[in-house]
Amino acid sequence: MSEVNEWIDGVVKDNDVVLFMKGTPEQPQCGFSGRVVQILDYMQVPYQGINVLESDMLRNGIKEYSDWPTIPQLYVKGEFVGGCDIITELFQSGELKQNLLDNGVVLETA
Amino acid sequence: MAMDAHTLEEMIRDAFPDAVVEIRDLAGDGDHYAASVVSAQFTGKSRVQQHQMVYKALKGKMGGELHALALQTSAPEDQ
Numbered sequence: 492m493s494e495v496n497e498w499i500d501g502v503v504k505d506n507d508v509v510l511f512m513k514g515t516p517e518q519p520q521c522g523f524s525g526r527v528v529q530i531l532d533y534m535q536v537p538y539q540g541i542n543v544l545e546s547d548m549l550r551n552g553i554k555e556y557s558d559w560p561t562i563p564q565l566y567v568k569g570e571f572v573g574g575c576d577i578i579t580e581l582f583q584s585g586e587l588k589q590n591l592l593d594n595g596v597v598l599e600t601a
Numbered sequence: 602m603a604m605d606a607h608t609l610e611e612m613i614r615d616a617f618p619d620a621v622v623e624i625r626d627l628a629g630d631g632d633h634y635a636a637s638v639v640s641a642q643f644t645g646k647s648r649v650q651q652h653q654m655v656y657k658a659l660k661g662k663m664g665g666e667l668h669a670l671a672l673q674t675s676a677p678e679d680q
Binding site for chain 2: 558571574576577580581
């Protein structure tokens, strides 16, 4: 496993919820990343935001790690859950909340 | 760089010959599309796996030539 993959592996395993995004939660730099930030903030999910714009190696490494070609990417307990479309769908159907609760993630609203 | 809707549809059809495919050009710039793909190949696959299958059909164009593709995938009986 490459160095960046190892780093990614560590981050997603050490944090319950991780969002690899363009920009930061406070200042998303892309509409798709911004939408997932809005969903997570609305659900008051505690999460780690990782700005992939800070390093090309990370920006490409994360796509290789998950075999997913775009950003943002959401991970819950080390599992890749989806990009913007899937997270939006899961949120609207209530499956995202269920996934988080099933994984023992404490939501402030719960 | 951009991709025209016809090429996008053809690439998806090549990989999913049985599929019902609908392409919508979201921005008219060849960079932002929505596509819905219904294929028996998706049966029993998670959403992530289904989308990964479509991205594979696009042979690395996704995220490069094609900036945004809003995907709706389902197996025939899911409808």
